[in-house]
Amino acid sequence: VRRAVLLLSLIVSLTVTAIGQYAVRTDTMIGFNGRFRTDRWTPVRVTLENFGQDISGSLEVSVVRGDRFGSSRTTIAYSRPLDLVSGVSKAFSFVLPLATAVYPIHVTVRDGEEEAHHEVYELLGSAVENTFAVVLARRPNLDFLLPVYNTREQRNLDIVYPLTSFLPDQWYGYDSVDVVVIHDARIQDLSTDQLVALRDWVAAGGRVVISGGSHFGPADAQTLSVFADLTATSIGTVELSQLGLREAGFPVDPKESDAQVVTTVFRSFGTKVTHVPIGRGDLVILPFDYAQLVRVAPMSSVGLWNSLLSPPDDGVHVSTLTRRRVFETEELANQLTLPLYSFPSRFLVLGLLLSYGIAVGAVLVWMSRRREPRTLLIGVPIVAAAILVTGLIAQVNLTDYQQPTEALALTIETVELTPDSVHGVLTQDMVLFSRQSMLYDARFDGSPLLVPLDNGDQRVLRDGSSTTLEIGVERWGNDNSVAVQLVHFPLIAHVRQGEGFVNVEVHNQTTRRIANLSLLSNGIPQEIGDVLPGAIAEVSAIPVIGDLAEVDWDSFVPGGPHRAHAAQLLSDIARAVRRDAAEGGPTFTLIGWLSQPLLNATLNPGFARDVRLSVVVIPVIQRSTERPTG
Amino acid sequence: MSNPIMEEASEVYLRRREYVRLHIAYLIVHIVFAVLLWPNRGFMDYFRTDTVPVAFQGMVIIHLLAAATISLYAGLDRLAESQIIKHSEWLERTGVPVRLLATGKLVAAMLHGLLLVGLGAPSVVIAAGPAGIPFGAVAASEVIVLLTAVTCRLAGMIISHVGETRYFTRTTGGWIFLALLFVATVRTVPALNPIVSVIRQHSETSPLMNADSSVTWRAHPLVGPGIALSLLAVVLASLYVISLYQHRRRHLREARRAN
Numbered sequence: 087v088r089r090a091v092l093l094l095s096l097i098v099s100l101t102v103t104a105i106g107q108y109a110v111r112t113d114t115m116i117g118f119n120g121r122f123r124t125d126r127w128t129p130v131r132v133t134l135e136n137f138g139q140d141i142s143g144s145l146e147v148s149v150v151r152g153d154r155f156g157s158s159r160t161t162i163a164y165s166r167p168l169d170l171v172s173g174v175s176k177a178f179s180f181v182l183p184l185a186t187a188v189y190p191i192h193v194t195v196r197d198g199e200e201e202a203h204h205e206v207y208e209l210l211g212s213a214v215e216n217t218f219a220v221v222l223a224r225r226p227n228l229d230f231l232l233p234v235y236n237t238r239e240q241r242n243l244d245i246v247y248p249l250t251s252f253l254p255d256q257w258y259g260y261d262s263v264d265v266v267v268i269h270d271a272r273i274q275d276l277s278t279d280q281l282v283a284l285r286d287w288v289a290a291g292g293r294v295v296i297s298g299g300s301h302f303g304p305a306d307a308q309t310l311s312v313f314a315d316l317t318a319t320s321i322g323t324v325e326l327s328q329l330g331l332r333e334a335g336f337p338v339d340p341k342e343s344d345a346q347v348v349t350t351v352f353r354s355f356g357t358k359v360t361h362v363p364i365g366r367g368d369l370v371i372l373p374f375d376y377a378q379l380v381r382v383a384p385m386s387s388v389g390l391w392n393s394l395l396s397p398p399d400d401g402v403h404v405s406t407l408t409r410r411r412v413f414e415t416e417e418l419a420n421q422l423t424l425p426l427y428s429f430p431s432r433f434l435v436l437g438l439l440l441s442y443g444i445a446v447g448a449v450l451v452w453m454s455r456r457r458e459p460r461t462l463l464i465g466v467p468i469v470a471a472a473i474l475v476t477g478l479i480a481q482v483n484l485t486d487y488q489q490p491t492e493a494l495a496l497t498i499e500t501v502e503l504t505p506d507s508v509h510g511v512l513t514q515d516m517v518l519f520s521r522q523s524m525l526y527d528a529r530f531d532g533s534p535l536l537v538p539l540d541n542g543d544q545r546v547l548r549d550g551s552s553t554t555l556e557i558g559v560e561r562w563g564n565d566n567s568v569a570v571q572l573v574h575f576p577l578i579a580h581v582r583q584g585e586g587f588v589n590v591e592v593h594n595q596t597t598r599r600i601a602n603l604s605l606l607s608n609g610i611p612q613e614i615g616d617v618l619p620g621a622i623a624e625v626s627a628i629p630v631i632g633d634l635a636e637v638d639w640d641s642f643v644p645g646g647p648h649r650a651h652a653a654q655l656l657s658d659i660a661r662a663v664r665r666d667a668a669e670g671g672p673t674f675t676l677i678g679w680l681s682q683p684l685l686n687a688t689l690n691p692g693f694a695r696d697v698r699l700s701v702v703v704i705p706v707i708q709r710s711t712e713r714p715t716g
Numbered sequence: 717m718s719n720p721i722m723e724e725a726s727e728v729y730l731r732r733r734e735y736v737r738l739h740i741a742y743l744i745v746h747i748v749f750a751v752l753l754w755p756n757r758g759f760m761d762y763f764r765t766d767t768v769p770v771a772f773q774g775m776v777i778i779h780l781l782a783a784a785t786i787s788l789y790a791g792l793d794r795l796a797e798s799q800i801i802k803h804s805e806w807l808e809r810t811g812v813p814v815r816l817l818a819t820g821k822l823v824a825a826m827l828h829g830l831l832l833v834g835l836g837a838p839s840v841v842i843a844a845g846p847a848g849i850p851f852g853a854v855a856a857s858e859v860i861v862l863l864t865a866v867t868c869r870l871a872g873m874i875i876s877h878v879g880e881t882r883y884f885t886r887t888t889g890g891w892i893f894l895a896l897l898f899v900a901t902v903r904t905v906p907a908l909n910p911i912v913s914v915i916r917q918h919s920e921t922s923p924l925m926n927a928d929s930s931v932t933w934r935a936h937p938l939v940g941p942g943i944a945l946s947l948l949a950v951v952l953a954s955l956y957v958i959s960l961y962q963h964r965r966r967h968l969r970e971a972r973r974a975n
Contacts, residue, residue, distance in 0.1 A: 432754045435842055439747040442838055447740045454736045462726060469834070476838035481851060 109138035110170075110195050110203035116184075116212070119246040123214045123262030124187050129254035130180040132193055134170055141170040143196035149182050150189035161192075168195065181259040187213040216242045217395050220263050222271035223247055227377035231391055243395065255279035257286035265395060269297035269376060273309045285312045288367040295394055298350030299375025313369050314362050317353040324349045326383050329374065330358035337389035345382040349373040370394060442476040591624045592617055592676065600678035601644040604656075609634055609664035611642045611656065617678070634660055644679050720812065721820025724801060729828050734796040739835060742782055746839040749778045755846050772840070772847035772854075776914050779836040780861050784897075784910070787829055787865040788890045791872020803877045807960065808967045818957045821873060829865040833858055849918050856938045857914045863945040864910040868893070870952035877959055908948065913941035 113133040122128040130147060146165040166178055184191075187209040195203040217235070221228050228245050235243035250272055254260065266284065276284075288294050296310060300321055307316040327343035336359065349357045350373050362369040372390075380387040446469055453465040588607075594600055594617040603614040607627040617623045637660070639653035656677060729735050755769035793800045806817050837858055844854045871893045879885030901909040917937045933939060 430845070432751060435754055436747070436751045439750055439839060439842065443740075443743045443747050446743060446835065450730070450736050450739055454731045454733060457731070462730060465730075469831075473834045473837055477841045480838060480842040480845065 107138050108141070108195075108197065108202040109136070110141070111135040111137065112193050112195070112203065112205050114191070114193055114205070114207050115252055116191060116207060116209065117262065118218075118220050118248045118252070120212050121214050121218065121244055121246050122184060122187075122209075122212065123218060124184055126184065127181050127258045127261035128184045129252075129256075129259040130182055130191070131177060131252055132180070133175065133177045134168075134195065135175040136170045136172055138172060138202075139197075140172050141168060141195060141197045141202055143198050143200075143202070144168050145178055146192075146194040146196060147180055147182065148192040148194070149184060150186065170195075179255060181254055181256045184209070187211075214244045214262065217244070217264050218262055219243065219245045219265045219267060219395065220260075221245055221247050221267040221269065222250060222253075222273060223267070223269045224271060225377075227269065227380075228267065228391075230380055231388070231395075234388055250275045250280070253280050253284070255283050257283040259283065260287040260292055263287075263292070265293045265295060267295045267297065268310070270299070270301040274305050276309065281309065281312050285364070288313070288364045288369060292367045293370065293394075294367075295370045295372060297372045297374070297376045298352070299378060300348055300350075301375065302350045313364065314371070315352075315354045316371070318350045319353050320351045322349055322351055322357065323347065324357050324374075326379075326386060328357070330360075331386070331390065334359040334361060336393050337386065339383065339385035339389065342383035342386045345386075347374045347382060348378055438476065438479060442472055445472045587626060587628045589624070589626045590614075590676065591622060593622050594619055602642055603676060603678040604642045606660055606675040606677060608632075609660040611637060611639075611660065611677075613642060614676075634664060642677075719816065719820045719823075721806075721817055722824055725820070725824035725828070728796055728799055729790070729824075729831070732796045732799055735790075738786065738795060739831075742786060742832065743835055745782055746775075746779065746836045750775055750839040750843055753843065769846045771843040771845075772849050772918065773915065775840050775843035776857050776861070777911055779833075779840050780864060780910050780914060781898075783829070783832040783836060783861050783865040784868045784894065786832055787825075787869040788872040788894060790828060791825065791869040792876045792886055792890050793872075794886070802880055803960070803963065804880055807963045814957075814960050814964050818960055821956075822870075822953060825869040825873065826866055829862055829869055832865055833862045836861075847918075853918045856917050856936075859938060860910055860913050860917070860941055860945070863942065863949060864897075867945055867949045867952060868897070870949055870956060871897075874952060874956050874959060877956065877963070905944070907940045907944040910941070910945070913937075913945075916941075 111134070113135075115129075115131040115133075116122055117128050117130075132145060132147065134145065144165045145168045146163050148161050148163045150161050164180055164182055166180075168176075168178075170176060190209055191207045193203075193205045193207065194201060219228070226245075226247055231243060232245065253276065255277065260266065260283070266287075284294065294313065296313070296316065298318070302316075302318055304318070307318055310316050323346050325343065326338060326345045326347055329347060329349070331338050351357055352371070352373060355371055355373065357373045359373065360371045362371065376387065376390075379390075449465045449468050449472070453461050590605055592600075592603065592614065599619060600617040603617050603623060604611045605614060605625050605627055606612075610632040612625060612627050614623045614625045634657065637657070639657045643653045643656055750771070753769075753771045753774040755771060789795060793802070806812055807814070840858065841851075841854055844851075872890060875886060875889035875893070879889060898909065898911060902912060906912045
């Protein structure tokens with residue numbers, strides 16, 4: 087039968103080729119086993135099989151997203167060059183921002199400019215709404231949670247078991263996922279890119295749970311060594327109460343505490359449940375087989391997963407950064423509500439237009455009253471000149487050169503996974519502003535950037551102790567990579583917070599002087615002063631509720647021609663901080679001014695000028711922003 | 717000025733008090749709307765809500781409607797009526813060749829259209845600032861306004877000529893034309909609708925709004941409406957010239973018969 091099918095395929099293929107027709111079969115996998123979350127980056131894998139004539143053109147995947155300016159929609163096409171010889175099958179991976187499930191995805195194969203194949207994939211009904219777990223396992227052992235979480239009316243948990251080959255090789259491909267569970271899977275099949283992507287996703291705030299047990303072998307440990315040393319020394323049996331679940335913050339049902347659980351004995355972690363912080367996320371190591379645990383201790387098992395699937399609440403672990411969108415971040419959004427960045431005053435516009443109107447009106451009246459022919463020869467050019475001059479002033483003064491475009495603020499954290507692997511986590515608080523015509527294109531509001539700082543594939547420029555890196559940045563709704571230079575900026579804040587006070591110690595390990603560093607305590611600034619390269623500055627503060635109107639903002643900013651603007655910027659950030667304080671308790675934020683621009687970024691050819699970083703804003707959160715050593 | 721029609725036009729449109737007042741009122745309308753439509757909220761409010769200030773869109777529509785209405789009104793010879801030499805007087809009582817009359821009237825129409833577009837242009841350029849509209853898109857919108865103004869002017873001239881002795885035709889004909897151009901075409905021939913055309917030019921999908929994209933002349937959003945409005949203007953201009961020739965022939969025929 088197989089031979090007959092093969093023969094038939096060959097005949098069909100040859101016939102179709104001979105008559106010069108296209109016959110392409112596409113198989114598209116959207117998200118993880120078809121499940122995805124809207125408004126997130128989503129992996130899309132397209133497999134093409136060509137039964138017809140050779141194709142040399144492009145593969146295009148089109149997604150629809152809302153109009154930035156209104157309610158209409160825009161289709162964005164992501165394309166890849168394609169060479170598909172007859173009889174050959176090829177797979178292509180994309181990671182695309184899916185803004186909505188309402189509109190389908192279009193997959194188009196083009197031979198040159200000609201459309202060879204077109205297929206439409208509906209997305210409706212496949213979007214995940216609540217917790218989304220991706221489980222790498224041979225059997226669906228975690229499905230026992232589904233009836234616990236889900237009812238007929240409400241679906242609170244989605245679990246998928248994708249094949250390892252379908253996992254994304256870009257870390258932001260996991261944007262929609264809450265937790266990845268690794269248990270008795272063919273993880274040896276994962277490519278290095280896939281493993282690095284998974285590791286980087288954890289560093290950006292994701293969570294991976296690794297479950298041991300009798301199946302866990304040396305090959306698994308070797309594969310997972312990108313996360314931690316998971317070498318197993320033996321297999322044993324341990325009572326549930328001895329697994330360290332309570333110490334790790336997981337509940338244990340007292341009735342089940344003497345249940346016997348088969349465990350892997352790890353060389354580094356023993357038989358204890360362990361949290362390993364990696365960057366902004368964490369790795370949870372369960373030394374036991376959770377499929378066995380649920381049989382011997384079902385209540386504790388449900389409690390364990392309830393904790394693992396819930397967002398961490400201890401303030402140490404930050405939920406996945408990718409849940410945030412840049413302009414929803416309060417401080418930075420508010421920084422831009424400034425006179426500096428506002429539209430020109432209405433009165434300025436009125437003044438300009440009135441001057442123009444009066445000048446032109448006067449000339450028109452003058453021409454009507456003087457009957458000599460030369461009045462027309464003089465008056466008409468004057469009117470034309472007034473139109474030109476006013477238009478020019480409007481274009482140049484109100485649009486082109488209204489304010490400097492080099493304002494940029496961002497929050498950077500550096501994460502050291504290992505001594506050889508330093509990552510800069512740009513927490514997406516990157517705001518560019520320009521009064522140019524490309525004003526509204528400046529935004530990108532997708533995922534944070536996790537930038538490997540010492541990757542041989544990237545262009546790395548070393549200058550003394552600083553590293554400059556050119557990276558490609560994927561943007562929402564625009565597949566064009568843009569160049570950003572990210573400077574390794576090791577400004578480290580040690581924060582110790584006690585009852586009603588905070589001690590902040592700032593290590594300036596950068597090569598630049600930080601001018602007028604100050605600590606905003608509930609919005610009220612407290613001066614720390616200039617911090618030279620290599621120096622340490624320290625300040626103690628208590629959260630105060632003062633009157634922002636009484637603060638002399640000028641004294642907290644460096645001098646120079648833009649002092650008033652800087653003071654306005656600072657006071658605006660303070661107002662935002664004060665709002666946060668009113669909602670969520672005391673807050674502390676460090677504000678410093680760089681002695682020279684940190685970042686020169688050419689983000690878009692539409693920008694007439696380079697964008698430069700001139701302000702650094704570091705929200706001081708309860709944990710230290712020091713690089714973790716684990 | 718060698719052309720008596722141009723002489724008359726410059727006298728009427730630039731020297732007559734009624735037209736001076738009309739042009740000043742036109743300027744005031746632009747200034748008032750530019751100031752009223754100027755964004756009230758800060759830039760980030762628009763940025764966060766994915767919206768764009770309506771300043772440009774509102775201003776260009778006001779500019780378009782005002783220029784079109786004044787052009788039609790001027791074409792109908794409704795203002796300073798007593799000072800304007802009627803078509804019948806030019807054709808029946810003077811020996812001015814029809815070609816000279818037609819050329820003069822058409823050139824005057826275009827120059828007056830240019831004046832109207834120019835007077836309102838600074839307000840539109842100013843309104844483009846907060847909306848982030850590139851200068852190319854502003855210029856393309858102004859071309860549409862000019863073509864619309866000229867088209868309305870030509871329509872007004874035909875109605876004025878054909879209905880010179882029929883008051884009802886002159887008063888209602890203009891309104892009907894405006895309704896046809898601005899309302900009836902919205903769904904039937906959107907390329908002919910000036911408002912739809914200018915909105916499309918600075919919509920999200922317009923290549924004029926994306927500095928990354930190089931606009932080929934075929935894909936330029938000005939091409940479709942520009943050709944459609946130009947064709948309409950050419951048809952109206954031809955009808956106008958033909959009607960002038962017919963008028964002169966009819967008059968000569970009647971004169972011969974009377975002799």
